[in-house]
Every structure is written in C-alpha cells, then in structure tokens.
Amino acid sequence: MASRHYKLVYWDARGRAESIRWLFAYAGQDWEDVRLPAGQLGRACAQAPLGGVPYLEVDRRPLGDVAAICRHLAHQFGLGLTGKDAWQAAQMDSVVEFIHETARPLYAWIDRRILGKPAQGDPAPEVLISNVAAPVRQLEGILLKNSGGDRFLMGREPSWTDFVLGSFLENLQTVDTDFLEMRPVLEAYFARVCGLKGVAHWLERRPPTAY
C-alpha cells in the first residue's frame, strides 16, 4: 500500500481528538497534527466535513467523526486493532458507541473551555463525574470480564477501543484529579495503555494543553 498523507485538524487541545493521536502513535504512523487557534471556529466549521472537528484528511479527502476516523485507521493499520473477526469488530463498535455516549456531556463541557465560551449553565465538575460513575463501572466490568482486569478492554491485546477509553479516562482525570486513584483497576489499566510503545513516546512529546 502506498504511503498515505494524514492530516488531523482540531483545536490546540487533547479533547475529542486525542484518541486518534494515540492510535497514530501506537501504529508508528506519521500524521500532520494541525491545531487551530480557538478564534478560528468559523473557518474550521466552514471547512470541516459533516460533524465538525476533529476531522481527518487522507490524501486531502476529508472524513468526519471520531469513531468513523478511528475505525477506519484501525482497519488500515491492521495490528489486530479491530479484533480477530467481524463479530469482535462489531462488539468493539458497540463499546465505543457506549463510551462516546457516556463521554458526551464531558466533551461538551471541555469544548466550551477549549473555545473560551462562557460556562454559565454548565454542570459542575462534581455533577459530570457523578453522572459517569455507573457507566464507568460497566466499562470496568467489561475489562474484568474480557481480560481479568489486567490486560486490555476487549482481551489480551490492545484494540482501538483502548485509545478511546484511555483518552476518555485522561479527560475525566483532568476534571477530577482523584478519579483514577479511587478506581485502582482502571488506574492500572490507564497506566498500561499509556505505557504502550508509541503511546508512551507521544505522551512525552505532545504539546502540553489544559484540556
């Protein structure tokens, strides 16, 4: 396969885009990491495909939506990231949708801060955290069931779901610095994902941002 040029467009933030960056880093795949200033909201929305930012350009062709982008890259990269068969791939799709559904209010909250919008009407951080407690427990249950809690979300080997869950946990930790400490199984899991070759290197060299 000829080398493809990947350009990821998002704000200067981890936010919704970070799972995509972890996936690139894990696969050892170079990408252009475009970080728009928050003031360029209008321009970004005008150029973005359906779904807004983040979006990915593959050889100048745009693709929107984090799940669609990650799934596509995971299939392109191979590495077992979509599981061993179509059924596992479908289970991963289902879990990712559940994570994104759970993460929706948190990402909306973070978006407003990235874009410097007034926070009036936003839920308090404690409310955000309290609302995710039950679904996060369900995700921990999946981890325990699939790998006894000491490997990855869907089994013994990493899959693209780990980058989606890992970056979500990092965002939760940003809002509540005790979040992982209170959940040792997930804390160890998070360290495991962050320690993956490629991901660890990205965490060292990525630009520091508040969100």
Next chain:
Amino acid sequence: MASRHYKLVYWDARGRAESIRWLFAYAGQDWEDVRLPAGQLGRACAQAPLGGVPYLEVDRRPLGDVAAICRHLAHQFGLGLTGKDAWQAAQMDSVVEFIHETARPLYAWIDRRILGKPAQGDPAPEVLISNVAAPVRQLEGILLKNSGGDRFLMGREPSWTDFVLGSFLENLQTVDTDFLEMRPVLEAYFARVCGLKGVAHWLERRPPTAY
C-alpha cells in the same frame, strides 16, 4: 456461511429499531422480531447488553447499539451495502453518526411516548422539527451531491445509510405530518427507499404502531 439465527429485541414500536428491520427486509433475511410490552422496561434493561434496547442476538450472542448492529449486518449481507471500498465504508460511518446525532432529541422524545412516561419538560414537536431543519438540509445536500438527488444517499445504489435516514425521516413525518411535503427532494427519496424490494413488503406486513 451457515444460516444464522437473528433475534431483534425492542418495544412494540418502530422507533430506533426500524432501520434494522428495513435492513433485514431488504436483504430478504428472516429475523425473530421480539416486541416487549412497555411495562417490561426493567427486565429488558437487565437482559440487554451495553446500550440497552434495541439489541440483536445472533445465535444467542447479544450485540448492542443500532449503528453497530446495522454496520455488522450490512457487512454480513454484502449486496454492496457498505460501498465499494474501505473509504466509502468510512464515509458511511460518518454520515450515520451525523444522522444519529441529529436524531437524538427526536428519539428521546419518542422513547418517552413509547414507554408511556410523562412528557413534562419535553420540547414541543415544533421545536424538535425546527432544530433538525439545518442538519436535514445538510443531509439533503449529501444526497444531491452523491446522486443528483434522484437515487440514494451515498450514490446510485442503496447502502445501509438509506435505512438509517429513511427510518429517521419516517419518524420525523410521524411528529410533523407536513415534514416531507415541504421537502420534495427528500419526499421523493423517502418514497424510493420505501419502494425498495423487501422494504415495500415489510411496510405492508409490519404491525401498525403509533411510533
């Protein structure tokens, strides 16, 4: 491929599950269409996998989330339903996510009615319809761009996105009976999807429900 047993579990309603049924019907695939009484909310949630109802059992193994279910079935059925290559498949994923994002408040509104929950605090139907006007125009734009408006959402041939959009349009029409009449391109498109072999037959024989 050995024949698989499909069991779809949902309420006695079209709602979120109808796109899955259209896909089965189009593919000429039999499925067990389980319709729980609204009173069985607790039992349904206890048995459902991540994401609640609708869920699909394939040879007794459960899969949650409408998009994950439809994508999996579309891949299994073939028939060109996921496009000609991985890039088209990714574009379809992106469009489906956009449709589900747009449909979210409508489906929440319909859920409350299916389950007979009090409607206090719900948006008025006019507000629901007004809020989807802009994204529905974007979807019409995609239809026009991909097939000149006179074929299907992603091109000349039907794809799984047509069942997701078609059943969403039907739900909009349920809430606002003028919805399609005011949008002739979409009205003709909707008739085209409803007229597909298999789908047309399902529309004749499905149980009549309010939503």
